[in-house]
Amino acid sequence: MNLLSIVRFFRGYVEFRATGSFPERLINLSVRHGISVYDTKGIEGVLTGRVPKSHYEAFEKLGVRCGVDIEAVKCGGMPFLFRNNINRWGLIPGVLLFFIICQLLSSFVWVVDVSPTPTVSEYKIRQALEKQGLYSGAWKGNLSPDSIERNTMLDLGSFGWMSVNISGAYARVGISEKYLPGDTKGEEQKPCNIKAKKDGQIVKMDVKSGSSVAKLGDAVTRGDLLVSGVVSTENGGDFLKPSIANVYARTTIIKTVEQPLKYTQSLPSGKTVSRSMLEVVGLKIPLGLGYIPHGEYVHHSENYSYFAFDNQLPINLLSENCTEFTAQEIVLSEKEADEVCRAQLTLYEAFELFDVKIEDKKLSHVIKNNAYILTAEYTCMEDIGEISYIGVDSEE
Amino acid sequence: MAEKQTGGFIKNSLLSGVDKLKLSSVYVEMHGNTEVTVEGCKGILEYDSAVIRVSVGCAAISVRGRALSIKCLSPGSVVISGVIKAIEYEG
Numbered sequence: 001m002n003l004l005s006i007v008r009f010f011r012g013y014v015e016f017r018a019t020g021s022f023p024e025r026l027i028n029l030s031v032r033h034g035i036s037v038y039d040t041k042g043i044e045g046v047l048t049g050r051v052p053k054s055h056y057e058a059f060e061k062l063g064v065r066c067g068v069d070i071e072a073v074k075c076g077g078m079p080f081l082f083r084n085n086i087n088r089w090g091l092i093p094g095v096l097l098f099f100i101i102c103q104l105l106s107s108f109v110w111v112v113d114v115s116p117t118p119t120v121s122e123y124k125i126r127q128a129l130e131k132q133g134l135y136s137g138a139w140k141g142n143l144s145p146d147s148i149e150r151n152t153m154l155d156l157g158s159f160g161w162m163s164v165n166i167s168g169a170y171a172r173v174g175i176s177e178k179y180l181p182g183d184t185k186g187e188e189q190k191p192c193n194i195k196a197k198k199d200g201q202i203v204k205m206d207v208k209s210g211s212s213v214a215k216l217g218d219a220v221t222r223g224d225l226l227v228s229g230v231v232s233t234e235n236g237g238d239f240l241k242p243s244i245a246n247v248y249a250r251t252t253i254i255k256t257v258e259q260p261l262k263y264t265q266s267l268p269s270g271k272t273v274s275r276s277m278l279e280v281v282g283l284k285i286p287l288g289l290g291y292i293p294h295g296e297y298v299h300h301s302e303n304y305s306y307f308a309f310d311n312q313l314p315i316n317l318l319s320e321n322c323t324e325f326t327a328q329e330i331v332l333s334e335k336e337a338d339e340v341c342r343a344q345l346t347l348y349e350a351f352e353l354f355d356v357k358i359e360d361k362k363l364s365h366v367i368k369n370n371a372y373i374l375t376a377e378y379t380c381m382e383d384i385g386e387i388s389y390i391g392v393d394s395e396e
Numbered sequence: 397m398a399e400k401q402t403g404g405f406i407k408n409s410l411l412s413g414v415d416k417l418k419l420s421s422v423y424v425e426m427h428g429n430t431e432v433t434v435e436g437c438k439g440i441l442e443y444d445s446a447v448i449r450v451s452v453g454c455a456a457i458s459v460r461g462r463a464l465s466i467k468c469l470s471p472g473s474v475v476i477s478g479v480i481k482a483i484e485y486e487g
Contacts, residue, residue: 024440042465
């Protein structure tokens with residue numbers, strides 16, 4: 001609907017049907033008398049079209065002058081709509097109420113759109129924004145985007161920038177991480193030595209740069225120089241260069257894990273309480289009669305947001321699940337404690353020794369102070385080289 | 397048929413004293429085959445979905461086609477829309 005259609009609608013129109021000899025003359029006369037005739041169609045000697053309500057009387061007179069019968073087929077537009085509904089007393093107050101409600105509701109923020117960052121979750125950002133008064137249902141008159149940005153950044157920290165844009169009932173919060181400029185001189189370009197980071201016997205050396213100090217079969221202790229970044233030239237001079245080498249040594253790692261044979265642990269009792277709430281424009285409406293009783297409960301809540309055409313609606317479904325935990329005394333047999341300890345060792349090997357080749361593993365156990373203690377002695381082959389920069393810079 | 401005869405009478409009376417077509421004051425503009433604007437028109441002589449004849453004073457212009465209608469009409473110009481097949485100059 002273009003502007004002209006809107007104007008015509010507000011002016012009101014009469015749809016006519018003209019028959020008779022030479023209805024084209026009616027159009028010509030109408031134009032000369034300044035009567036706007038539009039949407040005209042001539043089919044088999046019958047002319048149809050529309051004239052504005054205010055011109056219809058003059059149009060009818062022209063029809064008589066040119067011997068054309070004019071029949072009003074339909075009346076439409078705002079004046080007729082208004083006249084047809086004039087007896088409905090609730091219409092005008094209803095329209096007024098509609099505009100008042102629209103005006104009133106548009107003075108609140110109903111949707112807060114937040115994009116999470118890799119370091120800070122959306123939940124934390126929303127909590128920080130809520131502290132500053134920006135939440136679904138907040139009155140826009142109390143909000144100052146500059147103040148919200150400044151205080152939220154101070155509260156959360158570690159952000160490069162933050163922007164709060166309030167458009168209508170929609171608040172869009174943009175957050176960007178802080179990016180630190182990288183060092184122009186790469187660490188790998190600096191002259192350095194390779195030192196041993198733990199005790200062991202060298203079994204393999206792969207020196208790409210630098211002069212090796214240790215030899216195969218040497219037993220080294222932590223801090224010993226393995227590859228030097230000081231390289232001598234044929235002319236008798238020395239110069240510094242970065243050392244690049246992999247020095248593999250056979251090392252021994254001892255790991256002890258302990259499991260009490262009798263202990264108290266909080267375990268789920270099987271009792272769970274669930275409740276849901278519908279949050280509509282900031283108002284929380286409980287769905288059901290569930291409540292969270294006192295006691296030791298683990299609280300798990302989920303928030304479902306609803307979208308329409310990629311726009312978030314001010315409707316959320318909050319679902320809360322609480323699981324009761326009770327303290328239970330657990331007594332383990334030696335076999336069960338051994339299984340627990342072995343599982344711990346498996347995790348240790350997976351997460352701590354993932355870059356180490358385990359050649360041998362010896363296990364021994366002892367029961368001491370009502371606890372099962374399992375000790376593992378690993379014989380491994382690993383890269384024990386550690387970069388140690390040569391302090392040539394004044395600030396170093 | 398009576399109205400057509402009347403239209404024809406007007407046309408003939410308009411052109412009765414003119415021997416030569418003088419269409420220099422008429423401006424016709426076409427947009428593809430869907431719209432034609434005639435400036436300098438004096439009135440509508442015939443209006444049907446298949447043909448619309450426009451008086452340009454000393455002559456008449458017929459626009460032939462399908463689903464023709466007058467989109468806009470003012471004292472000096474007319475805009476005809478529809479599927480236009482031919483424009484004829486009569487006089």
